[in-house]
Amino acid sequence: MRLTRAIAQVGLLLAATSAFALPAIRSEFTKRYKSPPAGAQAKAGCALCHVGNTLKRNPYGADLEKALKATGSSRITPAAFEKIEKLDSDKDGVKNGVECAKGTLPGNPKSK
Numbered sequence: 001m002r003l004t005r006a007i008a009q010v011g012l013l014l015a016a017t018s019a020f021a022l023p024a025i026r027s028e029f030t031k032r033y034k035s036p037p038a039g040a041q042a043k044a045g046c047a048l049c050h051v052g053n054t055l056k057r058n059p060y061g062a063d064l065e066k067a068l069k070a071t072g073s074s075r076i077t078p079a080a081f082e083k084i085e086k087l088d089s090d091k092d093g094v095k096n097g098v099e100c101a102k103g104t105l106p107g108n109p110k111s112k
């Protein structure tokens with residue numbers, strides 16, 4: 001009985017942990033652009049690619065999704081990021097690659 005309870009508690013802990021884990025795309029973004037943990041990109045959370053905390057993608061997220069589909073892979077690849085670095089997804093006059101490197105939000109025109 002005790003063992004069953006312990007296993008259930010571990011299961012709950014794992015489920016809770018995975019629910020808050022960053023998606024692979026986010027961790028690859030952070031790795032590629034050396035996004036600082038206290039910077040605007042980290043603070044944006046899901047809004048880096050989505051509209052707020054919704055599933056709807058912002059312009060950068062939409063471009064990244066298109067680029068990812070073009071690679072033919074279901075997993076994020078450096079090629080997908082690279083493919084959209086020359087675009088200005090949010091039309092603020094600053095290319096995605098520049099925004100990603102300097103820590104601003106490539107899907108939010110108020111951040112450049």
Ligand SMILES: [Ca+2]
Pocket residue numbers: 088089090091092093094095096099105106107112
């Ligand atoms: Ca931009």
